[in-house]
Amino acid sequence: MAQESPTFSPLYRQIKTLILQALEAGEWRPGQAIPSEQELAARFSVSQGTVRKAIDEMAAENLLIRKQGKGTFVASHNDPRALFRFLRLVPMDGDLSHPQSVPLDCWRAKAGQEASRMLGIELGAPIIIVRRLLRFAQKPVVVDEIYLPGDVFPGLTFEALQDWNGSLYSLFETRFGLRMIRAQERIRAVAADRSTSEALKVPEGTPLLSVERVTYTYGDKPVEWRRGLYSTAEHFYLNELN
Amino acid sequence: MAQESPTFSPLYRQIKTLILQALEAGEWRPGQAIPSEQELAARFSVSQGTVRKAIDEMAAENLLIRKQGKGTFVASHNDPRALFRFLRLVPMDGDLSHPQSVPLDCWRAKAGQEASRMLGIELGAPIIIVRRLLRFAQKPVVVDEIYLPGDVFPGLTFEALQDWNGSLYSLFETRFGLRMIRAQERIRAVAADRSTSEALKVPEGTPLLSVERVTYTYGDKPVEWRRGLYSTAEHFYLNELN
DNA sequence: CAGTGGTCTAGACCACGGA
DNA sequence: CCGTGGTCTAGACCACTGG
Numbered sequence: 013m014a015q016e017s018p019t020f021s022p023l024y025r026q027i028k029t030l031i032l033q034a035l036e037a038g039e040w041r042p043g044q045a046i047p048s049e050q051e052l053a054a055r056f057s058v059s060q061g062t063v064r065k066a067i068d069e070m071a072a073e074n075l076l077i078r079k080q081g082k083g084t085f086v087a088s089h090n091d092p093r094a095l096f097r098f099l100r101l102v103p104m105d106g107d108l109s110h111p112q113s114v115p116l117d118c119w120r121a122k123a124g125q126e127a128s129r130m131l132g133i134e135l136g137a138p139i140i141i142v143r144r145l146l147r148f149a150q151k152p153v154v155v156d157e158i159y160l161p162g163d164v165f166p167g168l169t170f171e172a173l174q175d176w177n178g179s180l181y182s183l184f185e186t187r188f189g190l191r192m193i194r195a196q197e198r199i200r201a202v203a204a205d206r207s208t209s210e211a212l213k214v215p216e217g218t219p220l221l222s223v224e225r226v227t228y229t230y231g232d233k234p235v236e237w238r239r240g241l242y243s244t245a246e247h248f249y250l251n252e253l254n
Numbered sequence: 255m256a257q258e259s260p261t262f263s264p265l266y267r268q269i270k271t272l273i274l275q276a277l278e279a280g281e282w283r284p285g286q287a288i289p290s291e292q293e294l295a296a297r298f299s300v301s302q303g304t305v306r307k308a309i310d311e312m313a314a315e316n317l318l319i320r321k322q323g324k325g326t327f328v329a330s331h332n333d334p335r336a337l338f339r340f341l342r343l344v345p346m347d348g349d350l351s352h353p354q355s356v357p358l359d360c361w362r363a364k365a366g367q368e369a370s371r372m373l374g375i376e377l378g379a380p381i382i383i384v385r386r387l388l389r390f391a392q393k394p395v396v397v398d399e400i401y402l403p404g405d406v407f408p409g410l411t412f413e414a415l416q417d418w419n420g421s422l423y424s425l426f427e428t429r430f431g432l433r434m435i436r437a438q439e440r441i442r443a444v445a446a447d448r449s450t451s452e453a454l455k456v457p458e459g460t461p462l463l464s465v466e467r468v469t470y471t472y473g474d475k476p477v478e479w480r481r482g483l484y485s486t487a488e489h490f491y492l493n494e495l496n
Numbered sequence: 497c498a499g500t501g502g503t504c505t506a507g508a509c510c511a512c513g514g515a
Numbered sequence: 516c517c518g519t520g521g522t523c524t525a526g527a528c529c530a531c532t533g534g
Contacts, residue, residue, distance in 0.1 A: 020530070022503055048519060059505050064520085072314075074496060080520045081512035098495050195495040200486035201443040201461035219443035219461035225495075244442035251493055253340050253437040253467075254316060262511070264522055290500060301524045306501085322501045323531035 027056055028066035035075065035086065036230045042088030042185055046076065049084075075193065089181040089192065098181070098195055098227075101154065101242060102250045109149050113180065115173040116155075116211075117143040120162065127159045130226055130237040138162030142173065144180075145211060153247055155211045158238040164190060190235060195227040199249065204241070212243045221249060269298055270308035277317065277328065278472045284330030284427055288318065291326075317435065331423040331434065340423070340437055340469075343395065343484060344492045351391050355422065357415040358397075358453075359385040362404065369401045372468055372479040380404030384415065386422075387453060395489055397453045400480040406432060432477060437469040441491065446483070454485045463491060 031052070040046045049067065053060045067084055070076045074097065077085045088094065095110065121139055128135045139162050146154035158180070160168070165188055176183045184190045202222045209216040221242035229235045242249065273294070282288045291309065295302045309326055312318045316339065319327045330336065337352065363381055370377045381404050388396035400422075402410070407430055418425045426432045444464045451458040463484035471477045484491065 197493045199491040201463045203461050219445050221443045249441040251439045
């Protein structure tokens with residue numbers, strides 16, 4: 013009722029913030045149901061409609077998933093439908109087989125200029141670098157080089173990567189409680205260098221997509237920076253413009 | 255218990271369809287205001303809240319633009335903010351100058367296999383092909399080859415393209431009453447061929463982004479197919495993933 | 497000031513899922 | 516059958532714009 017601030021914020025946004033904080037605090041785990049709209053309305057002393065509008069926005073942002081008759085659930089990267097939310101690569105023939113992630117390497121280093129800027133951490137802060145291959149139907153299609161802040165991923169090892177049967181973000185979520193919310197990709201065209209050409213089994217100099225991605229968790233905090241090189245001989249990057 | 259209506263459509267969606275039809279019929283022009291929510295509610299004999307939900311969805315789809323205190327307006331490609339809705343190319347330095355479109359060529363032809371499939375028209379149907387250059391700060395960055403169904407763009411000439419100071423979609427909207435609603439882009443990396451390398455002033459074989467776009471108007475009807483070749487020496491394709 | 501979209505409420509009823 | 520989210524209504528009030 014009484015909300016007086018320099019920048020007016022409607023009640024449903026305040027509710028949204030409260031739900032967000034509960035999510036961030038881990039009050040409900042990914043994949044689990046959150047309380048019903050009625051319960052939340054009682055908890056926050058507002059009407060169901062106001063809770064509803066808050067949840068509506070969060071569902072639109074892919075933070076929550078509504079299921080009529082069942083409840084509202086915390087979005088999870090374990091959900092197979094979430095895989096292609098961040099991976100926009102599609103085979104030119106309609107083959108829908110899931111890609112397979114093959115870790116190549118994993119080592120620790122100190123953040124250089126670029127990594128520190130992209131990840132918003134101090135220069136020289138510990139980082140983890142992962143190289144991995146993505147295969148579609150056994151064919152190598154993507155080489156990724158992934159930079160992670162060391163303090164956010166304690167104990168991440170090459171073995172842990174090899175043992176995991178799922179997407180990287182699914183691993184991050186399950187192992188480190190870190191949920192990837194949104195990302196920004198910068199795409200350019202580059203020529204394959206030697207090592208990349210070997211990994212992707214294409215001639216040196218072949219044009220490749222260079223996809224640089226910064227991924228954010230709650231509070232717009234960057235927690236991953238990666239550069240992927242995509243072979244587009246049999247795949248393309250699909251983007252819907254609305 | 256057998257469910258009677260597997261295709262249940264809530265009232266607000268029916269209202270949305272009615273508003274969509276009015277838009278399509280040109281009852282309100284791009285840039286103009288549509289009637290107030292109260293008026294529409296009266297017209298369709300529903301509550302304001304129901305109209306509101308219909309408009310909410312259309313605003314989310316960039317068909318309408320809400321302006322508190324003023325009204326709800328039909329989205330228009332004449333609006334400068336609409337320019338970068340479909341053009342995701344950004345200079346690496348933050349230069350925000352608008353690109354300049356330079357028509358190179360414009361001729362009539364008959365739809366080949368690919369064009370007929372992409373545009374959903376018959377093989378051999380008349381089409382118009384436009385070649386044009388996009389310059390950022392005087393530098394050539396994109397070469398587009400654009401395929402248009404001939405019957406949708408009667409009287410489109412090279413001179414008309416040269417005379418127009420604005421985006422192509424702005425021209426289509428103003429001259430032909432055709433509104434581009436959504437698009438789908440397929441992105442690959444290719445090597446510059448001779449003629450492209452000359453147009454973009456890059457060495458032959460330079461890796462370029464190949465951006466194939468199909469653009470749709472109302473009713474998911476495809477009305478444009480284009481292939482753009484983007485030089486990514488000083489620009490990148492920016493994509494937000496939510 | 498009047499008119500617009502934006503918020504909030506309370507209550508009724510519908511569609512769906514599962515026990 | 517109940518509990519969930521989804522729809523629809525009617526009315527009150529707030530925030531913003533422009534005359």
